[in-house]
Amino acid sequence: QLQLQESGPGLVKPSETLSLTCTVSGGSMSSGTYHWGWIRQSPGKGPEWIGTISNSGSTYYNPSLQSRVTVSIDPSKNQFSLRLSSVTAADTAVYFCARPTGPHPALFGNWGQGTLVTVSS
Amino acid sequence: EIVLTQSPGTLSLSPGERATLSCRASQTVTSSYLAWYQQKPGQAPRLLIYGISNRATGIPDRFSGSGSGTDFTLTINRLEPEDFAVYYCQQYADSWTFGQGTKVEIK
Numbered sequence: 001q002l003q004l005q006e007s008g009p010g011l012v013k014p015s016e017t018l019s020l021t022c023t024v025s026g027g028s029m030s031s032g033t034y035h036w037g038w039i040r041q042s043p044g045k046g047p048e049w050i051g052t053i054s055n056s057g058s059t060y061y062n063p064s065l066q067s068r069v070t071v072s073i074d075p076s077k078n079q080f081s082l083r084l085s086s087v088t089a090a091d092t093a094v095y096f097c098a099r100p101t102g103p104h105p106a107l108f109g110n111w112g113q114g115t116l117v118t119v120s121s
Numbered sequence: 122e123i124v125l126t127q128s129p130g131t132l133s134l135s136p137g138e139r140a141t142l143s144c145r146a147s148q149t150v151t152s153s154y155l156a157w158y159q160q161k162p163g164q165a166p167r168l169l170i171y172g173i174s175n176r177a178t179g180i181p182d183r184f185s186g187s188g189s190g191t192d193f194t195l196t197i198n199r200l201e202p203e204d205f206a207v208y209y210c211q212q213y214a215d216s217w218t219f220g221q222g223t224k225v226e227i228k
Contacts, residue, residue, distance in 0.1 A: 046209050046219040047158075047166060063122070063216055101178070102171045106213030107156055109177060111165035 002026045004097050004112035012091075012119050018084040022097030022112060023077075030055060030075045035105040038071060038082045040093040041114075048093075052105055053080055060105070087119045123148055123212050125220035133228040140197040142223045144210035149190050154214035157186055157195045160222075161206045169208075170195065200225070 008020035022036070029036070037052040051061040051071040061069050065084070073080040084091060094114040101109030124147040134140055144155070153173045158166035168177045170186040173193060183198040197204055205227050210220045 046221045047211075048219065049217040096165055098165070102156075102168065104154070104171070104213055106154075106211070106217040107168055107171050107177075108166070109168040114165055 002099060002110055004099065004110065006095060006097050006112045006115040008115065008117070010116060010118060012087055012117060013121050014088055014119055015086055018082070018087050018091065018117055018119075020082045020095055020097075020115065020117070021079050022081070023079050024099075025078065028075075029073070029078050029080075035100050036071075036073065036080045037098050037100065037105070037108060039096045039098055039108065040091075041096070042090075042093040047096075049106070050082065050084070050095075052100075054105075089119050091117070092119045093117060123150065123215050123218055125210050125212055125218060127208075127210060127220040127223045129223060130221075131224045131226060133226050134200055135228045136200050136202055138200050140195075140200055140204070140225050142195040142197075142208055142225075144188075144193040144195070144220055146191040146193070146212060148215075150193075150212045151214045153189075154212055155186075155188070155193050156211045156213065157184075158209045158211060158219075159204075159206045160209065166209060197225070202227075 003025045012018045038050040041047045053071045068085045070083040096114045097112045098108035099110040128143045157170040160166040174186045207222045
């Protein structure tokens with residue numbers, strides 16, 4: 001099983017851009033046909049899917065966040081990244097990177113531990 | 122967007138009892154694209170069930186899923202101590218959304 005680890009600033013100012021990176025270890029991102037996703041969870045709430053990217057670079061975004069989200073991939077570094085622009089306090093959440101393991105790209109069976117991002121001045 | 126509403130919010134049960142969790146969708150979930158996850162405090166969600174009733178790899182058979190259309194159920198037979206957690210349903214038929222969760226707590 002691949003291991004995933006999120007990294008990035010834990011504090012972001014309102015109106016700025018949140019940037020996180022997920023580093024994959026225990027194997028190559030380029031081996032096989034994979035998708036890679038970002039999910040967030042605000043305190044006391046259910047998870048919210050943010051976006052997904054495939055090894056070929058195809059992206060799928062949550063329509064409610066699409067105008068502010070960019071997911072990119074760098075297989076040579078075994079990393080994929082999230083950028084969320086114009087953040088507000090409502091974007092405060094634990095952000096997870098994850099890999100689907102089921103028969104559909106939405107079925108996330110392999111997760112990072114998550115990283116808390118707080119939006120505050 | 123398909124909104125998923127889970128009930129009850131909290132279920133208080135004893136080990137060995139059966140848990141029945143409900144997930145209702147605001148519109149029909151097509152292609153059986155309904156999954157369930159378990160989450161314990163401080164951990165990431167864990168995929169339990171996909172396609173309404175298929176257990177993910179390594180999930181014990183005391184977990185089962187059922188339902189169709191807009192109404193779905195997760196049943197946990199003979200609750201074990203490690204089953205006390207929060208459970209989320211997810212639909213992946215129209216974008217991908219999660220419910221707000223049901224907490225299964227020890228009575």
